[in-house]
Structure formats: C-alpha cells, structure tokens
Amino acid sequence: KQEVTQIPAALSVPEGENLVLNCSFTDSAIYNLQWFRQDPGKGLTSLLLIQSSQREQTSGRLNASLDKSSGRSTLYIAASQPGDSATYLCAYNTNAGKSTFGDGTTLTVKP
Amino acid sequence: NAGVTQTPKFRVLKTGQSMTLLCAQDMNHEYMYWYRQDPGMGLRLIHYSVGEGTTAKGEVPDGYNVSRLKKQNFLLGLESAAPSQTSVYFCASKRDRVSRDYGYTFGSGTRLTVV
Numbered sequence: 001k002q003e004v005t006q007i008p009a010a011l012s013v014p015e016g017e018n019l020v021l022n023c024s025f026t027d028s029a030i031y032n033l034q035w036f037r038q039d040p041g042k043g044l045t046s047l048l049l050i051q052s053s054q055r056e057q058t059s060g061r062l063n064a065s066l067d068k069s070s071g072r073s074t075l076y077i078a079a080s081q082p083g084d085s086a087t088y089l090c091a092y093n094t095n096a097g098k099s100t101f102g103d104g105t106t107l108t109v110k111p
Numbered sequence: 112n113a114g115v116t117q118t119p120k121f122r123v124l125k126t127g128q129s130m131t132l133l134c135a136q137d138m139n140h141e142y143m144y145w146y147r148q149d150p151g152m153g154l155r156l157i158h159y160s161v162g163e164g165t166t167a168k169g170e171v172p173d174g175y176n177v178s179r180l181k182k183q184n185f186l187l188g189l190e191s192a193a194p195s196q197t198s199v200y201f202c203a204s205k206r207d208r209v210s211r212d213y214g215y216t217f218g219s220g221t222r223l224t225v226v
Contacts, residue, residue: 034214044217101154
C-alpha cells in the first residue's frame with residue numbers, strides 16, 4: 001500500500017532552471033516531514049525537516065513547504081546546477097513515530 | 112563525527128549462507144533502524160530498536176534477526192540467505208522517537224547479492 005507518492009518519478013531540466021518536486025501523503029497524523037537527497041550508490045542525506053506546525057523551511061537554494069490539509073509537500077530548487085542531479089526522497093513521520101518513505105524523484109540537471 | 116557507519120559495503124552470498132551486517136553510530140542516538148531499499152518498493156523497515164537491549168519488528172522482518180547489545184551498535188543478521196534478500200540495506204538512527212528538531216541520519220548502505 002503506497003502511502004507516499006512522489007511525482008514525477010524522473011525529471012530532466014537544463015542548468016539554471018527553477019524546479020519543484022512533489023510529495024503527497026495520506027496520513028493526517030503527520031508530525032514532521034523530511035526531504036532527503038540520495039546519490040547513486042550512496043545513502044540518504046537529510047536536506048530539510050519541516051514540523052507539522054510549520055509551513056516551510058529554507059536552506060540555501062532549497063525551500064520545502066508543507067500543506068497538511070491537502071497532504072502535500074513540495075521541494076523547490078532554485079537555479080539548478082548539474083551537482084543537484086540525484087534522487088530526492090520525502091519521508092513523513094507520524095505522532096506514533098511511524099515513518100513512510102516515497103520512492104523518490106530522480107533529477108538530472110543538464111549543463 | 113563519523114555519523115552512521117555500515118560494514119561491509121558490498122557482499123555476495125550463496126543461498127543458505129549466513130552473515131551479519133554491522134551498524135555503528137557515534138551520535139548517542141536512542142533509536143536505530145534497518146531498512147532495505149528495492150526498486151519500485153521504496154524503503155521498507157525491517158527491524159528497529161528504541162534503545163540499548165531492545166528490538167522490534169518492522170514491516171518486513173521475516174528472515175532477519177537483530178541485536179542491540181550496545182547503544183552505539185545495531186546488528187542485522189541473515190541466518191539463511193535467500194535470493195529475495197538481494198537488496199541494498201541501510202541503517203539509520205534518530206535521537207528519539209519523533210525527533211522534533213532532528214530527523215534521520217543514514218549510513219551509506221550495504222549492497223548485498225544472494226546467488
């Protein structure tokens with residue numbers, strides 16, 4: 001049962017473009033939501049963590065938003081660079097401590 | 112800080128063989144997790160631990176055992192490996208259950224192939 005959906009599954013953009021990655025979830029008991037980056041053959045690196053009481057978090061060129069009512073989170077990447085090429089996963093954590101991960105969006109930024 | 116360290120990074124097993132994957136964290140985190148990652152199925156929780164000496168089953172525990180004898184270490188064992196256990200295994204830790212200000216820290220993974 002898929003409780004987290006990330007669309008699109010893959011995305012290719014030219015360097016310099018701004019882009020948005022989407023994460024949809026069905027559990028309303030969300031406590032926080034975490035965005036990760038995964039490079040090929042590597043582990044998951046945490047990018048941003050948004051608490052359920054927050055609307056957004058920013059780190060450098062990254063901005064993550066959270067809308068509990070619609071069950072959506074977005075990761076905005078400004079002025080994309082080839083080094084941003086990776087798979088981006090979202091995971092939400094419930095009040096009970098349960099975590100569910102999406103399958104990720106694989107991003108390719110072309111020079 | 113090293114964070115979360117997994118050993119080995121790669122391993123090939125024959126069906127029926129056993130092995131242990133080691134996870135070590137130096138952040139004094141209470142919670143530790145073992146996940147497997149397979150194409151199209153995302154990350155699935157195998158077992159987890161809420162503190163030294165404790166273990167609990169996750170979503171896909173069959174065929175695996177775990178132990179947490181020391182707070183900093185979490186071991187994942189395969190007693191009789193099967194081809195269905197071919198996967199990438201990730202260890203992760205969290206400071207506490209819901210970690211209001213902290214999320215997961217992941218290791219770099221162990222790529223296991225069972226032939």
